Amino acid sequence: MARTADHDARRRQICAAVRRIVVQEGLDVATMARVAREAGFSVGLVQHYFPSKDALLLHTCRQVMADVNTRVAALITEGEKREQAIRTTAFASLKEMLPLDAARRDEYRVTRTFRGRALDNPDFADTVRSTAADLRAQLARAVTNGKECGEVPADTDPELAATRITALLDGLADQLHQDPARAVGHRGLDSCAEEILKTALREVFSGTCGRYRR
Template identity: 40%
Template sequence: MPRVADHDQRRAQIARAFQRLLAAEGFAGVSFSRVAAEAGISVGLIQHYFTGKDALLRFAYEDAVSRMSRRVRARVHEGEAARLPTAEVLLASLAELLPLDEERNVEYRVRQGLQTQALPHTDLADVARKAGRDLLGYVTAAVGNGVRRGEVEPDVDAVLAARMILATTQGLADQVALSGADTFSAPDLLRRVITTVFADPSTRKTI
């Protein structure tokens, strides 16, 4: 019997080839012919799954965000199963946004590259906004959980604290990408910021 194509797997194969090219060469270096060569398939097959470059852009962006989100959720599940303090769970999960290895570096470059394309593309802007809202919601909920567990002072502004933590995370990601992970310890710096929210009551400062 002829093998039935796994369409989800094929779309992912095309998206990952696009992501690798985008990470290595930037948006200007990406075309259907380049993606086809990188994926080892024909241009016609790409056109079978994606009607144009904008459709591929959106799918590749959603794929990168989805993979990042799955790793974040996995870290949360592992931390909660081990009954770790909320701050430790938050640190482990947000470290997945830092380009500290090849996979995370590619995803970081893809997210940055596609975010620059989001302004003239409504669909991409919608994906970017949703990803940002989801991430802010997660960190805000983590701070709120810390309040309930007595790890955070009850008068801390959870949304403001979450924005501070996320701004630090993004800034550290940019610095790692520009200067390299070996020049400083990004997770240690991120831990310092998180512990300004999740800190010993005797030393904690209200945000």
């Protein structure tokens, strides 16, 4: 019998096939047969891991969203190791979720496709909701840390700030994906979106971090 690691690897390969299909052709095309062909497995093997199309898609949705959060967590660890200001780390982490290059455009498309599914499927809605809650909680924690180290004014409400910044981030991502080449005045939307995000973070993290001796 194959080891657990092999099972995990196969599940990941199957989910990766779903992601490619969603990016290239949309969710409707992701039948069990099409996914099996894309992954290079038999339909029987795919069914061994995922008894139904719904189970397969839901697992893929969870994995895609968990992958994003894992990447953000790694950026946070990296920022702390470099003794960056929290504002700098927060910007690098949140920017990671804007569709500013081909890879992140693909990721946007996959996550938004699953969000669309969440409109009429409670299991997907739960995953989307808890992923969004995780991100807000991470950002609220960053704001609380900022209050402790002096980067954030003491009267800031961490949850309110996190709600506002994540809302802005989501809306900017939508606009960037809808019309990446759009001009805003004399500049491109991409640089404007980064500036808008940076300004919003500076409004919250307006002080200086006293945590690291420099």
